[in-house]
Amino acid sequence: MRRRTIASLIAIVAIAVAVLLVGCVEEDAKMTTINMGHQPSTHQVAAILAAEKGWWEEDLSKFGIEEVKLHLFPSGPPEMHAMLAGDLDVAYVGTAPPIAAIYEGLDAKIVAGVQTQGSAIIIRPELADDYEREGPASLKGKTIATYPPGSIQYTVLSKWLLDHGIDPEKDVVIKAMGPSDAASAIGAELVDVVFLPSPHPAIIEKAGNGKIVEWSGNISPNHACCCLVASGEMMREHPDIVEQIIKTHKNATEYAIEHPDEAAEIFAQWHGADVSTITYSMNITDMHWIHDPHLEIESSLEYAMVIYELNKERYEAKGIEPLREEDIFDTNFYDEIMA
Amino acid sequence: MNHKLELRNVIKTFNSEEGKIKALEDINLNVKPNEFLCIIGPSGCGKTTLLRLIAGLEHPSSGEIVLDGKEVKGPSPDRGMVFQDFSLFPWRTVLKNVEFGLENLGVKDRREIAERYIELVGLKGFENCYPYELSGGMKQRVAIARALAMDPSILLMDEPFGSVDAQTRNVLQEELLEIWKRTKKTVLFVTHSVDEAVYLGDRVAVMSARPGRIIECMDINIARPRKRTSVEANEIREMLLIRLGLESQRIR
Amino acid sequence: MKTLARTKEKGLWLAPLLTALILWELAARYVIKNPAILPRFSDVIFSFYMLREDIILDILVSLLHFGIGLTLAFSVALPLAIGMGWFRNVFKAVDPIVEILRPIPPLAWIPIAMVWFHLTHYAAGFIIFLGAFFPILIASYTGFRDVPKVLVETGKVLGCIGDKNLIKYVAFPYALPSVATGTRVGMGVGWMCVVAAEMFGVSKNGLGFRLFNEFYWLHQMDYVVAYMLILGLVALCLDRLFRHFVEDKLFKWKKGMVK
Numbered sequence: 001m002r003r004r005t006i007a008s009l010i011a012i013v014a015i016a017v018a019v020l021l022v023g024c025v026e027e028d029a030k031m032t033t034i035n036m037g038h039q040p041s042t043h044q045v046a047a048i049l050a051a052e053k054g055w056w057e058e059d060l061s062k063f064g065i066e067e068v069k070l071h072l073f074p075s076g077p078p079e080m081h082a083m084l085a086g087d088l089d090v091a092y093v094g095t096a097p098p099i100a101a102i103y104e105g106l107d108a109k110i111v112a113g114v115q116t117q118g119s120a121i122i123i124r125p126e127l128a129d130d131y132e133r134e135g136p137a138s139l140k141g142k143t144i145a146t147y148p149p150g151s152i153q154y155t156v157l158s159k160w161l162l163d164h165g166i167d168p169e170k171d172v173v174i175k176a177m178g179p180s181d182a183a184s185a186i187g188a189e190l191v192d193v194v195f196l197p198s199p200h201p202a203i204i205e206k207a208g209n210g211k212i213v214e215w216s217g218n219i220s221p222n223h224a225c226c227c228l229v230a231s232g233e234m235m236r237e238h239p240d241i242v243e244q245i246i247k248t249h250k251n252a253t254e255y256a257i258e259h260p261d262e263a264a265e266i267f268a269q270w271h272g273a274d275v276s277t278i279t280y281s282m283n284i285t286d287m288h289w290i291h292d293p294h295l296e297i298e299s300s301l302e303y304a305m306v307i308y309e310l311n312k313e314r315y316e317a318k319g320i321e322p323l324r325e326e327d328i329f330d331t332n333f334y335d336e337i338m339a
Numbered sequence: 340m341n342h343k344l345e346l347r348n349v350i351k352t353f354n355s356e357e358g359k360i361k362a363l364e365d366i367n368l369n370v371k372p373n374e375f376l377c378i379i380g381p382s383g384c385g386k387t388t389l390l391r392l393i394a395g396l397e398h399p400s401s402g403e404i405v406l407d408g409k410e411v412k413g414p415s416p417d418r419g420m421v422f423q424d425f426s427l428f429p430w431r432t433v434l435k436n437v438e439f440g441l442e443n444l445g446v447k448d449r450r451e452i453a454e455r456y457i458e459l460v461g462l463k464g465f466e467n468c469y470p471y472e473l474s475g476g477m478k479q480r481v482a483i484a485r486a487l488a489m490d491p492s493i494l495l496m497d498e499p500f501g502s503v504d505a506q507t508r509n510v511l512q513e514e515l516l517e518i519w520k521r522t523k524k525t526v527l528f529v530t531h532s533v534d535e536a537v538y539l540g541d542r543v544a545v546m547s548a549r550p551g552r553i554i555e556c557m558d559i560n561i562a563r564p565r566k567r568t569s570v571e572a573n574e575i576r577e578m579l580l581i582r583l584g585l586e587s588q589r590i591r
Numbered sequence: 592m593k594t595l596a597r598t599k600e601k602g603l604w605l606a607p608l609l610t611a612l613i614l615w616e617l618a619a620r621y622v623i624k625n626p627a628i629l630p631r632f633s634d635v636i637f638s639f640y641m642l643r644e645d646i647i648l649d650i651l652v653s654l655l656h657f658g659i660g661l662t663l664a665f666s667v668a669l670p671l672a673i674g675m676g677w678f679r680n681v682f683k684a685v686d687p688i689v690e691i692l693r694p695i696p697p698l699a700w701i702p703i704a705m706v707w708f709h710l711t712h713y714a715a716g717f718i719i720f721l722g723a724f725f726p727i728l729i730a731s732y733t734g735f736r737d738v739p740k741v742l743v744e745t746g747k748v749l750g751c752i753g754d755k756n757l758i759k760y761v762a763f764p765y766a767l768p769s770v771a772t773g774t775r776v777g778m779g780v781g782w783m784c785v786v787a788a789e790m791f792g793v794s795k796n797g798l799g800f801r802l803f804n805e806f807y808w809l810h811q812m813d814y815v816v817a818y819m820l821i822l823g824l825v826a827l828c829l830d831r832l833f834r835h836f837v838e839d840k841l842f843k844w845k846k847g848m849v850k
Contacts, residue, residue, distance in 0.1 A: 077808035084627045084810060104810040105627050143710075148808055175710060176804055181791055188706050311809065314641060396744055414747040426745045429844045430764045440749035443756075469844050489749065 031238065034060065034068045034245075037079045037091035040271045042198045042281060043115040043226040044092040045263045046289065050252035052266045059248045063241050075147065075179050083108060083231060090245055091229045095300045096152045098229045099328060100307050103320060107232030109330035112246045113296045114226035114253075117217035118287025119153055120201035121160070122210035123193050124186060131213055136164035140171045142192035145185050148176035150307045152225055153216075157195045160219040186210050197225065199273065202281030206274075217286040224296035224303075225287070235330060243333050250291040250337070257289055292338075293331050300328055341408070343525045344370040344393065344493055349402035351388055362388045364550035366402070370493070370527065375519060377528045377536035380546030381583065386529045389551065390495050393527065394420045407492055416440050419491030421482045424502040427470040433457060433481050434466040440489045449488075456484040459518060476507040483518065493525045501531065509567075512539060516563070533579050537572050538565055545582050555582060630813035638817035645801065649818075650825060652796040653785050656712055660719025660781050660788075665774060667720075668727040675728075676735025676766070677758055689728065697721040697784045701791060710793050718788035723781030730773025734766030768841050775833050782826045798822055 034056070038047040047070065050056050056068035071088065073079035076097030082088050083098075084106050091098075092114055098106065123131055123139070130138040147153040154176070158168045168174060175191060183200050185191045187209040194200075194210070204210040216223060228249055230242050256263040260282050268275040290296075304323040308315060315321075349366040352359050362385040370376050380386050391397045393404055395414040404411040406418065427436050434453055441449035457466055460480040470478055479499055486494060500508045512535065519526055530536050536543045537559060545555040557579065561571050612632055619631040626634065639646070674681040675689075697718045708714035738761065746761040789799030798818050806814040 077810070081807070081810060100809050104812075105625065106810070148804055150809060176795075177791065184702075185705075185710075190705060190709050307809075311811075314811065314814075317637075317641060394748055396747065414744070414752070416748065416750045418748065420745075420748040422741050422745065424741075425739060426741050428742065428745075428761070428764070430767075439746075439751075439760075443750035443760075471844060485749070 030064060031241075032064060032066045034065055034090065034241070035071060035088050036068055037071045037073055037082060037088045037093065039073055039075065039079065039092065041226070042263075042267055042278065042285070043118055043287060043289075045256050045267050046114065046249055046252040047092045048270045049256055049263055049266050050248055052270070053252075055248050055252060056245075059244055060241060063238070063244065065241070076151070077148075080106060083229070086231075086233075089231050089234045090242075092226060093229055094152050095224045095227045095296055095328075096150060096155070096303045096307065098227070099300065099304050099323060100150055102323060102327060103307065103311070103315065108229050109232070109235065110227045110293055110296070110300070110328055111230045111235070111242060111330055111333050112228040112249055113224070113290040113293045114228055114249075116222050116225055116288050116290060116295065117215065118225055118285050119156065119195060119197040119216040120212045120285075121157070121193065121195050121214040122186065122201050122204050122212050124189065125208065125211055127192060128211045128213075131211075136161070136166060139193060140166060143173045143175060143190075144193040144195065145175045145177050145182040145191040146195040147179070147182075150310055152223070152303060153195050153197070155303055155306050156216050156220050156223060160214065163219070198285040198287055199267075199278055199281035202284060203273070203277055206277050206280065212284070215286040220299070222288075222295070222299070224299040227293065227296055227300075230330075230333075235333075239333070243336060246291070246333055247337055253289050253291045291334075293329055293334055297325055297329060301325065304328065341372075342369040343372040343374070343407065344368075344527070345403075345405045346393075347403045347405070349389075349392065349399045349404060351385070351392060351397065352400045361550040363392075363399075364552050366551070366553060368544065368553060368556075370525060372525055373523050375526045375528065375539060375541045377530060377540035377543045378546060379530060379533060379536050379543060379579065379583065380551065381548050382531075383549050384546045385549060385551030386546055387497055389546075390420075390497050390527065390529050393493075394418050394495050416444070416489035417492040419486030419489055419494045421479070421486050421494070421496045421499045423498045424475075424478075426482050427478055427485075429470050432467050432469055433462065433473070436470070436481055437485045437488050439485065444489075452488055453484075456488045457481075459487070459521070460484045461514060474507075475503045476511055479503065479511060480514070483515070487518070487522060487524070491524070493527060496526065496528045498530055499528075500535070508535075515539070533576055533583065534567065537576050537579065538567055543575075543579060545579065627810055627812050630816050634813040635816045635820065638813045642814060642817065645796075646821065648796050649798045649801055650821065652712075652794060652800075653789065653798040653825075656715040656788055656797065657719055657782055657785060659713060659716025660721075660784075661723050661778060663716065663720045664723035664727055664777055664781065668724050668773075668777075669731060669770065672728050672731030672770070673735055673758060673762075676732035676738075677754065677762060682732070682736070689725075693725045698787045701787070704788075705791060710791075712793060714791075715785075715788035715793045715797070719781045719784045722784035723777035726776040726780055727770070727773040730776065731766065731770045734769025734773075735762050737769075738762045738765045768838075768845050771838050771841050775830065775838065778829055778833060779826060782822070782829065785822065798825075 036047065038044050051068070051070055057065070060068065071082070073082070076093045077100070079088070079091055079093050080097045080101035083091055084101055084104075095110065098108060098110060102108065127138065127142070144157070146157050154174075157174075161168045161172065166172060177185060179196060179200070182191070182194050182196055183204065186194045186204060187207065194204070201212050205212055228246065230245070234242050261279060264278040264282050265275055267273065268278045308322040346366050346368040349363060350361070351363040352361045366389065378386050378389065388397065392399050393411065395411055395418065411418070428439065431439065434450070434457065437453040437457055438449045441452060446452065454466065457463060460483055462477060462480055462484070465473070465477070470481070473481070482499070500511050503511065516539065528536070528539060540559055543557045543559060544553050545557070546552065547554045557575065559575060561569065565572065616632040619626070619629045623629040671685070675685055676682070700718060700721055704714045704717045708717055742761055742765060743757060746757050751757055751760050785797070786799035786803060789797040790803045794800060798821060802815055802818040806812075806818065
């Protein structure tokens with residue numbers, strides 16, 4: 001009796017372990033799926049436009065790729081966290097999150113540009129009159145919500161405040177939040193000001209919850225925003241696939257520039273937004289869709305320094321140096337295409 | 340003669356899922372002052388219900404219960420009650436248990452009173468013990484002291500020694516008789532045990548099976564201190580057992 | 592001989608713990624080799640030193656949120672438990688509402704917390720309140736409901752008349768150990784809600800806030816694990832302190848009752 005009990009216990013444990021391991025079995029060297037990360041911002045419309053038109057699978061089928069899976073992330077850090085875990089091969093993301101992740105050991109590089117500028121400062125409608133009279137100084141003592149320190153938005157916001165003589169530490173209260181929290185925060189009147197990327201400014205304005213007072217392009221002209229990141233493994237093992245992805249991205253970007261209304265429709269469809277609001281957003285935003293990574297090098301290096309300063313103690317203790325261009329960018333693929 | 344306790348035509352019915360249950364039917368009973376009256380009967384005959392009516396924990400469906408000339412309305416310390424088990428407040432020491440009722444009455448020298456009764460039941464020195472540290476017999480002694488400390492007009496006891504072992508039971512019975520002699524209380528004692536009833540009581544009331552009636556009140560004219568195995572005791576015991584046996588047959 | 596046996600018993604927890612820590616360090620160093628996937632134990636220890644300036648403030652802010660939530664939970668749960676445990680009708684009336692609200696995870700209340708309490712410490716306290724409330728309520732009303740009939744009747748025959756007096760002198764002392772147990776469980780659940788409560792920007796400090804909105808976003812996994820350990824250690828301290836100062840005193844008399 002006892003032996004049977006022990007035998008059945010061993011059998012149960014063995015089955016459980018086998019079931020658990022099934023998920024862990026690595027795919028063979030032959031790659032058939034590409035995992036692509038992206039975010040619900042009009043900055044990254046190229047990703048979903050190419051997906052909607054089937055260009056990803058079409059262009060990559062010759063490499064044996066059967067499926068390109070798009071993974072939606074609310075913001076950059078969770079997306080980079082997934083890339084750190086090895087779950088993403090390429091990612092559409094702001095330039096700051098991958099830089100922060102590379103400091104912590106992410107094996108990936110920026111291989112193409114996606115978009116510059118395109119964020120706006122939105123204030124509550126009641127504060128509009130004061131702002132007209134006094135300008136940014138009227139915001140002293142107010143609460144501002146934006147992405148956490150180290151993000152592009154936080155960096156540009158700090159610059160704007162400092163340019164207008166406002167101390168980000170002492171004169172205002174900056175609350176770090178995720179994007180959807182910040183967007184609903186101004187609607188719920190929990191904060192006075194938000195600084196968010198398109199299409200949030202248009203959505204908030206249309207809902208009557210805020211007034212756009214400044215675009216990021218005026219604060220920091222041509223500052224880098226979104227980019228295309230490829231994992232180190234992809235670049236080493238499948239350089240031809242990486243090159244094709246950049247080509248398809250370039251085509252999708254150029255198509256979006258030519259057909260903004262169609263891009264707006266696709267975005268509205270994919271993310272359940274109102275088409276007219278998205279079209280309005282595309283009209284008023286100051287973002288530029290791009291594909292050349294060189295355009296993003298300068299401001300990205302600035303972000304890298306800002307992030308370094310934020311975490312100086314930690315990086316110094318671990319012997320981490322400020323990132324240089326070659327740590328962040330690999331422009332060879334793009335240069336090959338344009339040659 | 341003025342009776343201590345009178346029950347006149349007391350009837351008690353309960354509402355249950357099966358309909359109305361008549362627990363007690365037409366109870367008429369007179370208890371003399373200073374009397375030790377035992378009540379016996381088959382299981383389920385309602386002897387506990389009878390005691391609870393006198394204590395005021397239940398109300399009679401009809402009839403009167405009169406103590407010292409006044410009708411009984413609800414529970415009150417003038418009818419002290421000792422339950423079978425688990426009635427001590429476990430979070431209070433022996434002393435604090437005995438003081439409990441005196442606290443409710445706001446008695447100032449309750450400590451001295453409590454200590455006196457603790458000594459009376461033979462537990463001097465155990466004032467600061469908790470119930471969990473005491474044996475079953477000791478706990479029942481505390482319960483008796485606690486009820487007596489209120490100086491009740493009548494002491495109601497519901498199978499108080501039912502949970503202790505036989506030897507402790509005999510000791511407690513003798514101690515109870517001592518206490519009864521000294522305090523001169525009127526005692527109503529419900530029990531399953533005919534032996535116990537014969538040893539303790541001046542009178543034994545025998546109840547019928549449900550619905551409970553008092554079918555016989557037998558005087559026990561044996562002089563105290565009694566011998567448990569005397570001829571007279573055996574005779575009365577046999578009579579009671581036969582009476583009880585007939586009643587028990589009726590249930591089956 | 593005796594001291595050797597006693598030392599062995601007391602040190603029983605030490606050997607497994609040390610083994611686990613050593614295995615952790617070896618696995619992180621030689622097997623996983625990626626600090627973003629599994630930070631080294633040594634790095635985590637070093638993190639305590641690196642974060643030394645912030646740790647105390649973060650612990651205090653989290654304890655503030657915890658204190659707000661727990662106090663509120665206890666103040667609301669106890670009177671409600673007395674009502675539900677002692678009065679059958681109150682129980683029947685209120686229990687359905689309780690049972691509907693109870694399974695809702697505290698995290699789901701975050702949007703409501705934000706609009707009711709805005710971005711203040713009270714919003715965080717509210718989430719913790721929701722975590723602590725139900726264990727305290729249920730254990731307490733069970734204690735009040737399970738007061739043995741014989742004790743209540745003993746109280747009555749000894750002159751303790753009326754619901755108010757019976758609750759005060761009989762039910763409450765009887766139920767107190769249940770209330771204590773419920774509070775201890777509630778404390779555990781409430782503390783677990785700290786990270787959720789602090790996630791959404793109520794303050795710039797707090798263990799949960801820093802873990803989720805700083806270390807996670809910057810992929811500083813050794814800091815993440817360090818703060819996870821602190822969360823666990825603080826919970827352990829709170830639990831042990833409560834047991835020592837409250838439960839041990841209350842449970843003396845329960846010893847004899849539960850066999």
